[in-house]
Amino acid sequence: xxxxxxxxxxxxxxxxxxxxxxxxxxxxxxxxxxxxxxxxxxxxxxxxxxxxxxxxxxxxxxxxxxxxxxxxxxxxxxxxxxxxxxxxxxxxxxxxxxxxxxxxxxxxxxxxxxxxxxxxxxxxxxxxxxxxxxxxxxxxxxxxxxxxxxxxxxxxxxxxxxxxxxxxxxxxxxxxxxxxxxxxxxxxxxxxxxxxxxxxxxxxxxxxxxxxxxxxxxxxxxxxxxxxxxxxxxxxxxxxxxxxxxxxxxxxxxxxxxxxxxxxxxxxxxxxxxxxxxxxxxxxxxxxxxxxxxxxxxxxxxxxxxxxxxxxxxxxxxxxxxxxxxxxxxxxxxxxxxxxxxxxxxxxxxxxxxxxxxxxxxxxxxxxxxxxxxxxxxxxxxxxxxxxxxxxxxxxxxxxxxxxxxxxxxxxxxxxxxxxxxxxxxxxxxxxxxxxxxxxxxxxxxxxxxxxxxxxxxxxxxxxxxxxxxxxxxxxxxxxxxxxxxxxxxxxxxxxxxxxxxxxxxxxxxxxxxxxxxxxxxxxxxxxxxxxxxxxxxxxxxxxxxxxxxxxxxxxxxxxxxxxxx
Numbered sequence: 001x002x003x004x005x006x007x008x009x010x011x012x013x014x015x016x017x018x019x020x021x022x023x024x025x026x027x028x029x030x031x032x033x034x035x036x037x038x039x040x041x042x043x044x045x046x047x048x049x050x051x052x053x054x055x056x057x058x059x060x061x062x063x064x065x066x067x068x069x070x071x072x073x074x075x076x077x078x079x080x081x082x083x084x085x086x087x088x089x090x091x092x093x094x095x096x097x098x099x100x101x102x103x104x105x106x107x108x109x110x111x112x113x114x115x116x117x118x119x120x121x122x123x124x125x126x127x128x129x130x131x132x133x134x135x136x137x138x139x140x141x142x143x144x145x146x147x148x149x150x151x152x153x154x155x156x157x158x159x160x161x162x163x164x165x166x167x168x169x170x171x172x173x174x175x176x177x178x179x180x181x182x183x184x185x186x187x188x189x190x191x192x193x194x195x196x197x198x199x200x201x202x203x204x205x206x207x208x209x210x211x212x213x214x215x216x217x218x219x220x221x222x223x224x225x226x227x228x229x230x231x232x233x234x235x236x237x238x239x240x241x242x243x244x245x246x247x248x249x250x251x252x253x254x255x256x257x258x259x260x261x262x263x264x265x266x267x268x269x270x271x272x273x274x275x276x277x278x279x280x281x282x283x284x285x286x287x288x289x290x291x292x293x294x295x296x297x298x299x300x301x302x303x304x305x306x307x308x309x310x311x312x313x314x315x316x317x318x319x320x321x322x323x324x325x326x327x328x329x330x331x332x333x334x335x336x337x338x339x340x341x342x343x344x345x346x347x348x349x350x351x352x353x354x355x356x357x358x359x360x361x362x363x364x365x366x367x368x369x370x371x372x373x374x375x376x377x378x379x380x381x382x383x384x385x386x387x388x389x390x391x392x393x394x395x396x397x398x399x400x401x402x403x404x405x406x407x408x409x410x411x412x413x414x415x416x417x418x419x420x421x422x423x424x425x426x427x428x429x430x431x432x433x434x435x436x437x438x439x440x441x442x443x444x445x446x447x448x449x450x451x452x453x454x455x456x457x458x459x460x461x462x463x464x465x466x467x468x469x470x471x472x473x474x475x476x477x478x479x480x481x482x483x484x485x486x487x488x489x490x491x492x493x494x495x496x497x498x499x500x501x502x503x504x505x506x507x508x509x510x511x512x513x514x515x516x517x518x519x520x521x522x523x524x525x526x527x528x529x530x531x532x533x534x535x536x537x538x539x540x541x542x543x544x545x546x547x548x549x550x551x552x553x554x555x556x557x558x559x560x561x562x563x564x565x566x
Contacts, residue, residue, distance in 0.1 A: 001451075001455060001482075001483040001484075001486035001487050001490070001508075001515075001517055001518060001521070002421075002451075002452055002455055002456070002483070044056075044067075044070040044071045044073070044074035045074065047071070047074055048078070049075055049078040049079055052071045052072070052074040052075040052078070053071070053072075053075045053085070055067075055071040056068050056071030056072040056074075056075060056088065056092065059071055060072075060088075060092055062320075063316075063319045063320055063321040063324070065092060065095040065096040066096045066098075068092040068095070068096070069089070069092040069093045069095070069096035069098045069100070072085065072088045072089040072092045072093075073089050073092075073093065073098075073100060075088075075089070076088070076089040086104065086107060086108065087108070087111075089104055090104040090105065090107075090108055090111075090113070090114065091113070091289070091293070094113070094117070094293050094296055095289070095292060095293065095296070097296065101117060102117060102118075102121060105117040105118055106118065110137060112138055112139060112144040113293060115134055115135065115137055115138050116135075116138070116151075116297055117297075118134050119131045119132075119134035119135045119151065119155075120271070120297055120300060120301060122134060123154075123155060123158070123267065123268050123271055123301065124268055124300065124301055126158075128155040128156075128158035128159045128267055129155070129159055131151075131155045131158075132152055132155035132156065132159075135148060135151045135152050135155060136152065138151075143278070143282070143290070146178050146278060146281075147274055147275070147278045149168055149169060149172040149182065150169070150181070150182070150185055150270075150271070150274035150277075151271055151274060152165075152168060153165040153166075153168045153169050153185060153186070153189060153270075154185075154189070154267045154268075154270040154271045154274065155267060155271075156168065157189045157192060157193070157267050157270065158266070158267025158268070162189060162190070162192075162193040162195070165186075165189050166186045166189055166190055166198070169182040169183070169185055169186035169189070170182075170183075170186055173186070173205070178281075179205075179209075180205060180206045180209035180210065181206075181277055183202045183203075183205035183206050183209075184202070184203070184205075184206040184217065184220060185270065185273070185274065186202045187199040187200075187202035187203040187205075187206065187220075187224070188220065188263065188264045188270060188273075189270065190202060191224065191262070192262075192264065192265070192266075192270075196224075196228065199224065200224075203220070203221055203224050206220075206221070207221050207237075211240075212240065212241070212243075212244040213237065213240070213241050214241070214245075214280075215241065215245070215248065215307060216263075216273065216276065216277070216280075216307055218237050218238055218240075218241035218255075219238075219255065219259070219263055220263050220264075221234075221237050222234040222235070222237045222238050222255070222256075222259040223259050223260070223261065223262060223263045225237065225259075226259040226260045227260055227262065231259075234256070234259045235256050235259075238252060238255050238256055238259070239252070247341055247344070247375075248338075248341055249373055249375070250340030250341055250344065250366065250370055250373055250375065250376070251337050251338050251339075251340050251341050253370075254336075254337035254338075254339070254340070255337045257337075258337045268301045268302065269301070269302050271301055272297075272298040272299070272301035272302035272305055272308070273298075273302075273305075275294045275295065275297045275298035275301070275308075276294075276295065276298045276305060276307060276308045276311070278294050279291040279292075279294035279295045279298065279308070279311060280311060282294075285318075288315055288318055288319060291311075291315055292312065292315050295308045295311060295312045295315070299312075304336075306332045306336045306337075306338045306339075306342070307338065309328050309329065309331060309332055309342070310329070310332075310338060310341070310342060310345070312325075312328050313325040313326075313328045313329045313345065313346075313349075316328060317349065322349050322352065322353050323353070325346075325349050326346050326349045326350050326353075329342045329343075329345055329346040329349070330346060340366055340369075340370065340376075343359070343362050343363065343366055343376070344363070344366070344375055344376055344379060346359065347359035347362070347363055347376075347379055347380075347383065348379065351379070351382070351383050351386065356383035356386065356387075357383060357384075357387055359380075359383065360380045360383055360384060363376040363377065363379055363380035363383075364376070364377070364380055364396075367380070367399075371403065372403065373403075374400045374403050374404060374415070377396050377399055377400045377403070378396075378397070378400045378414075378415055378418070380396050381393045381394075381396035381397045381400060381415075381418060381419075381422075382418055384396060385418060385421060385422045385425075388425070390422045390423075390425050390426040391426070393418075393419075393422040394419060394422050394423065394426070397415060397418055397419035397422065398419075400415050401415055401416075401419070408442065410442060410443060412442055413439040413440075413442040413443035413446055413449065414439075416435045416436070416438045416439040416442070417435070417436065417439045417446075417448060417449050417452070419435050420432040420433075420435035420436045420439065420452070421452070423435060424456065429456075429460075432456075433453070433456070436449055436452060436453045436456075437453070440453070445473065445477060447473075447474035447475075447477040447478040447481070447484065448474075450470045450471065450473055450474040451470070451471055451474045451481075451483065451484045451487050453467075453470055454466075454467040454468070454469075454470035454471040454474070454487060454491065455467070455471065455487040455490065455491070457470075457491075458487065458490050458491040458494050459490075461494060464491060464494055464495050465495075467491050468488070468491045468492070468495065471484060471487045471488045471491055472488065474487075475488060480511060481511070482508050482511030482512030482515060482518060483512065483515075483518075485504055485505075485507050485508035485511055486505065486508040486512070486515075486517070486518045486521055488504045488508075489501050489502075489504040489505030489507075489508050489521060489522075489525065490505075490521050490524075492504060493505075493521070493524060493525050493528060498525065498528055498529050501525050501528075502525050502526075502529065505518075505521055505522045505525050506522065508521070508522070509522050514545055515545070516542040516543070516545040516546065516547035516551055516552075516555070517542070517547065517551055519538055519541050519542040519545060520538070520539060520542040520547070520551065520554070520555050520558070522538050523535045523536075523537075523538035523539040523541075523542060523555075523558065524558065526538055527558070535558075536559065539555050539558055539559050540559075542555050543555055543556070
């Protein structure tokens with residue numbers, strides 16, 4: 001079976017890693033803004049208590065935050081003395097950005113998230129001292145104990161109490177593993193106070209802690225250096241960051257141009273950075289909801305914090321909310337330095353949903369603006385190929401390869417592989433075979449390429465021994481891939497080795513039980529072995545799995561041949 005477009009979807013940008021804070025060991029202790037979705041009707045308004053509670057649980061579990069908030073709000077209104085319902089209504093209101101969240105927070109007492117909501121509202125309105133009074137009541141231990149000094153320091157900075165804020169963070173700086181974060185925030189507060197000489201050694205503590213800085217640390221360090229007139233040093237920091245995180249190559253020029261602007265210019269912006277830092281530092285699966293809430297806080301305080309939107313989109317994807325992730329990325333404007341990576345990530349998400357075609361113009365525009373980067377144009381080519389627009393895909397693949405020059409990097413095998421698929425699908429097998437061989441020359445042993453070339457030989461009835469050898473080599477690298485096991489079964493069938501073919505094809509069906517082509521191949525083997533009843537049943541099963549039109553036509557033709565033969 002051909003391992004084609006959707007098997008080799010390029011991985012989404014690993015921006016969770018790019019945004020994680022300096023506290024690396026903490027785990028152990030797109031385009032124009034997307035139009036908002038129309039409001040859903042409030043189905044909860046007339047529900048009885050138990051129905052609202054069950055519906056809320058289901059909506060929350062399936063990532064429908066807006067509906068979950070409505071259902072739990074209804075349930076809580078029917079039983080307002082139930083603390084569990086209050087907690088559920090509050091958390092889902094936060095996730096849904098519901099206007100009910102502040103009122104619910106006031107009823108939550110000393111709950112840390114509720115204290116953050118209350119403190120954030122005061123901070124956002126400029127009431128720094130009142131915000132500090134709320135933040136002081138947060139527990140000094142656990143996860144909230146990590147962010148508490150940061151929030152207090154920024155409220156103190158907002159009141160002009162710079163000495164107190166910096167001292168607080170210096171006292172916390174020895175606390176592992178968040179020490180470099182405290183030093184970085186102390187540096188930004190010192191700089192906000194106009195005390196660059198005091199900020200410099202504090203920035204140096206953060207820089208030395210992580211020789212390969214993450215995105216936000218690199219931006220902070222580069223911003224300070226650029227505003228000190230050290231433009232080459234600023235650029236070098238950003239180049240070093242991009243070398244560790246190639247997915248941000250598209251943002252490099254914009255980040256360098258933006259470096260002379262201070263990263264933090266107010267107390268509430270500093271608090272937003274603190275929330276982003278903590279959200280990026282927590283990496284346990286059970287902490288996804290907490291991380292999402294922290295990002296909500298960051299964006300409430302600073303809506304233009306695009307780094308928070310990138311991380312939020314990754315968390316949306318982790319919860320299976322692809323459409324929401326794409327919408328989150330779509331709110332990053334073209335003027336933002338991180339627009340390029342956001343467009344690429346959004347296009348990857350939409351392509352996985354079968355809606356990537358809408359992103360091709362944006363990807364081509366991005367490619368034109370970055371003539372030395374191939375990522376956007378290759379992704380556009382992949383999307384066009386998946387849509388069956390092979391001429392357009394070939395044009396884009398040609399452009400991508402032209403950008404790589406005479407000595408392409410090791411990753412170029414994927415471009416040759418993608419172009420080979422488009423050539424094969426458009427009836428140009430000799431060109432496809434040449435590109436597949438070129439891909440193997442660049443990346444010997446690549447299982448997708450070995451499988452595609454071996455299966456293509458089997459389909460054409462040529463080089464069958466070599467085809468079997470290629471597919472077996474691919475299986476040594478990826479032994480559980482159903483498509484490759486299917487290819488082995490098919491080539492064995494073509495070589496007349498029916499017993500071996502049957503054994504491998506049954507294994508392929510077990511590995512990919514809902515793949516119509518894999519099931520159809522098992523039917524072919526049954527028919528070749530003379531078991532026509534089993535073959536007909538298996539072809540019928542393959543048709544029930546909704547194959548694409550071309551595969552469905554082949555299956556129906558096989559059934560008609562069987563009717564005439566039997």
